[in-house]
Amino acid sequence: MIKVMYFAYLKDITGVKEEWLEIDGNLVRNVLNKIFEKYPKLKDAPIMVVVDKKIVKEDEVVEEGDEIRVYPPVCGG
C-alpha cells in the first residue's frame, strides 16, 4: 500500500486529503495510473509527484509504505 497525499485544489477533485492505494507495479507511473483510473478528471493533468521531499519522474521506483505527494502546478511568488 502507498500513501498518497493531495494538495491545493486536487483535494477538491479527489474529495480526500490523503488515502492509501494498492498499486500494480512499483513505479511512480503505476501510482499515477491508479490515480487517473480513480479520478478520470486528473488524466493527463500537469501534476507533479514528490517522494521524500524530492520531485520524482514517472519511471522512478516507489516502495511499500512510501508517502507520495501529488501537486497541481505550483505558482508561488
Place this chain on the structure above:
Amino acid sequence: MKNMNNKVILTRERIDISDVLNRVSKSEECGAVVMFIGTVRGLEGGEKVHELNIEIDMDVALETLQKLRQDTIKEYGIQDLVVVHRYGTLMVGDTIVVIVVASAHRKESFDACEYFIDELKRIVPIWKLEKRENGMHWVGSEWLK
C-alpha cells in the same frame, strides 16, 4: 522571524522589508544589493481580486527553498540570498514574497534574483486561491477546463 541567521522564512505574518534586508550578510567586497518584492494584484484577467489565500506544503517548500538558495549562491557566485514568503490570507497590495541578493557587482545579483524567483515559481509547492468578484479561482488551474 526573530533569528537573524534564518535566511529562508515562510510566515503567516506581514513581511517587514527592512528586517529582510538586515538578514543579508555582506563582506567588504559587496557592492550590490538587489531586492525583489512580489505583491498581490488587485486586477487579474480583467477581474477584480479581493483577497488571496496562499497554501504551502511547508516541509517540502522549506527544504526546496533552502536547496535552491544554496544552488543559486554557488551557481551565481553571490555572497548571500534571503527569501521570505507569506502564506495564509493576504489582501490586495500585501507583500507575498521578498528576495534579497548581495554580491560584489550588480549583474550577479540581478541574474541570481531572477533565476531564484523563476525557480521558486516552477518547483516550490505553493498555491494561490484568489477571491475574485465572480467567485474563487485557483491560480494555474486553467488546465482543468
